[in-house]
Amino acid sequence: MKIEQEGRTVFPVIVSNSSSLKSVNFYLLKERETLYLIDAGMNDEACWNVLLHTLEVNDLSLSDLTGIILTHHHIDHVGLVDRIVLHNQIPVFVHEEAVLRLKRDSVFLEKRADFFEKLYKEMGCGEAGEKQARFVREAIEKNKDNALKTCLTPIEEGFLTSLSLRIIKMPGHAPDQIALYDEKRGWLFGGDLLIGHISSNAIVEPDSSGNRIMTLVQHRESLEKCLKFNMNIVFPGHGMLIENGKSLIQNRLRRIDKKAEKFVSAIGKGFATAAEIAESYYKNVYYDHFSLVMSEVIGHLDYLENQGRVSKTKVEGVWQYTIQL
Known part of the structure; x- marks a missing residue:
């Protein structure tokens, strides 16, 4: 071809x-x-x-x-x-x-591991977040041979x-x-x-x-x-x-907005943290594909916050999201 x-x-x-x-x-x-x-x-x-x-x-x-x-x-x-x-x-x-x-710069990778440890705590992920943060840190040594020479x-x-x-x-x-x-x-x-x-x-x-x-x-x-x-x-x-690149892009943009609305609805039902929203929406997939699910939820919350649709307040170290009226 x-x-x-x-x-x-x-x-x-x-x-x-x-x-x-x-x-x-x-x-x-x-x-x-x-x-x-x-x-x-x-x-x-x-x-x-x-x-x-x-x-x-x-x-x-x-x-x-x-x-x-x-x-x-x-x-x-x-x-x-x-x-x-x-x-x-x-x-x-x-x-x-x-x-x-x-x-696979070791200084950067340690910063990255610190980043995820802090992020998952702030998003209220509890034990699932701690497990993923340990995985990220352990991968520094485990995958060191994957560095391009x-x-x-x-x-x-x-x-x-x-x-x-x-x-x-x-x-x-x-x-x-x-x-x-x-x-x-x-x-x-x-x-x-x-x-x-x-x-x-x-x-x-x-x-x-x-x-x-x-x-x-x-x-x-x-x-x-x-x-x-x-x-x-x-x-x-x-x-x-x-x-059909342009029509596919328009479809992808609509899907982002559609999913964002579902997360707004979850916040309206009382799910205040990113972890609560993720677990309520994705059920067991939250645990099976934790890092991808949290990327999806955090990304959409950032998008909604950037639009002024939601705001967040830190309560005991965890971000709580509310709808902006």
Whole structure:
């Protein structure tokens, strides 16, 4: 499979799986003598073999690669970086916020662990929050070998002349997420900004200084930014290529507002803390997928607070939310 237009070709590298994401997608982008890899899949044999196969059937090889651009730091987007660079010493471009995460900087990771410990206490999560905070802290040592060894080059927002692409910061799903926009062809390489079959999570994270980010507010702003673009094809990090980008974005924006109203309703029924709202709405899923559920609830509460729809007051160290009339 390839998409070709006006001298530029995209070779999608799509690795199917049985998860709700359906597939892990990354992309080879070729024009004249340049060949860039946008994202790098998982660090497993399935992704490695599909990448090599895609190169081979298109008369290409790892030695033809010019560089790698990562849309964000998540493990399913960066997995093959070190393995590729062992074969071909090419530059790896990332958002500046990604460097500490990809290098698993110990000082930053300790700040991050402190952040979640404090956050879950303030949101009234009790034992479930303490358990997740311990998991985050223990992962510092457990996952230390996942740090990328490759030299990383921070990339600025703006025009990437070697590829005639615009690099655009798209925070929300991750604080370091970027998109690559080909205005001439209406192509958007969006990482996990927009996925066709499921909504992307705006995952709660601290910034590089350990401060709280209003992730859902950022995610919504990033989606709204895309409405100004001519989008003939969106190349997502998972699932099928998207040809109805603007209508899908409008649907995602409506879903954010619809869910926000449900959380307003929960507050009206007397569920005052983020944990109470989460447990009342998600039931057992609150415990089974704690971190994702809390990201969803905290993100929507931040969004509602940013709109002036709710306010919060700290009572004995825990934020209590009320409806603003």
